[in-house]
Amino acid sequence: MDKQQNDTDNQTAQQPQNLSLLGKTVNISLRTLMSFLGIAILSMGAAALKTSPILGLDPFTAVNVGMAAILHTSLGLYQLAANFVIFVFIFFLDRKKIGIGTIMNMVLVGFEIQWFSTIYHQLFPGKATAIVLIANLIIGLLLFTAGSSLYMAPDLGVAPYDAIAPIASTRLHCKYKTARVAQDMCFLILAVIVHGPVGIASIVVAFFDGPLISYWNRTISNPLMDYISELSDHPSFKNLASGVTKATKHGYQSLSNAYNSTLDFQMHLAGYTNKELIKQIQDTEHNMQRSQKEYNMYRTRYRMLVAEMVKRDKRGQLDKSSEDIHNNDK
Numbered sequence: 001m002d003k004q005q006n007d008t009d010n011q012t013a014q015q016p017q018n019l020s021l022l023g024k025t026v027n028i029s030l031r032t033l034m035s036f037l038g039i040a041i042l043s044m045g046a047a048a049l050k051t052s053p054i055l056g057l058d059p060f061t062a063v064n065v066g067m068a069a070i071l072h073t074s075l076g077l078y079q080l081a082a083n084f085v086i087f088v089f090i091f092f093l094d095r096k097k098i099g100i101g102t103i104m105n106m107v108l109v110g111f112e113i114q115w116f117s118t119i120y121h122q123l124f125p126g127k128a129t130a131i132v133l134i135a136n137l138i139i140g141l142l143l144f145t146a147g148s149s150l151y152m153a154p155d156l157g158v159a160p161y162d163a164i165a166p167i168a169s170t171r172l173h174c175k176y177k178t179a180r181v182a183q184d185m186c187f188l189i190l191a192v193i194v195h196g197p198v199g200i201a202s203i204v205v206a207f208f209d210g211p212l213i214s215y216w217n218r219t220i221s222n223p224l225m226d227y228i229s230e231l232s233d234h235p236s237f238k239n240l241a242s243g244v245t246k247a248t249k250h251g252y253q254s255l256s257n258a259y260n261s262t263l264d265f266q267m268h269l270a271g272y273t274n275k276e277l278i279k280q281i282q283d284t285e286h287n288m289q290r291s292q293k294e295y296n297m298y299r300t301r302y303r304m305l306v307a308e309m310v311k312r313d314k315r316g317q318l319d320k321s322s323e324d325i326h327n328n329d330k
Helices: 003-014 022-049 059-071 075-093 101-125 132-153 160-172 177-193 199-231 235-267 274-329
Strands: none
Touching: 003 177, 003 274, 022 101, 022 132, 022 177, 059 075, 059 101, 059 177, 059 199, 075 101, 075 160, 101 132, 132 199, 235 274
16 A cells, blocks of 8 residues: 555544634644654654664665765754755645645754764763664664654654655656655665665665554554544643643553564564574564555545545535525525
8 A cells, every 4th residue: 555645645634624723723733742752752763773883874864974974064964954955856846745844854853863862972971782782773763763653643744855755756656665665775875875874774764664654653643643633623721631641651652562572572583493583474474464454454444434424424515505495495
């Protein structure tokens, strides 16, 4: 299923409609805050991955780190400049992709990675052990993908880099996944050329960030967007406090569960025999195919339900119009 289409459908469902002025203010404020927190979280994840060249960074940030070192400038300044160049192209090609989330991402990410990296090295000044590297890899990937999900879900615009693949897929008439993988691989090669920090995480992010972001969409971002919509319909301090408490608990549980299951799986990898490893690969592939089939089934059901709701809504409007005409005739 095309991720671009999935995102479009989700965004359409999340748009605020028929809200009061207070409701609209609450809606846009919470969506902006959610996007801001997402950017901070993904920056924390990138900082965790940046602790060792063995781990590496996502392709775009890896290129920026390498280029910043070559030009003897800070990551924050170079990444801002690189984002601005891409931003100019996006502005002329598809300005609908631009929003307040775009500006926050292109301005904040580079500087926040620098800031979080400084804090990390102050807290852990010694050389990282193998266990610390594994923990940084897992935590970094989880935070990076969770933050990406949180900042994109409010539909306030995407980072200039993230807008390249959707525009390319539309103009070149190819699938979003194909365009995104090609884009990430090109930047990955460029990162190697400029001696950027390319490692395990770079490969994982280039190929597998989609499934991880989808997981966070299901467990955190979409429920948060539902909560924001409900609160916007009935804004009050009581509902806000209750919702924030629930969201915090739910987010912590999701992150904790993901970390524990991933760490447990990582620790058992070395203990598998070749036969067991092949069996694990086959089982995982089977589960992925089954999950995709279930997702497609629920997606079809969702579309049918929405279509029926629209049909009934139109019918209700027609019935009301007929009743009004009948009353006027009387």
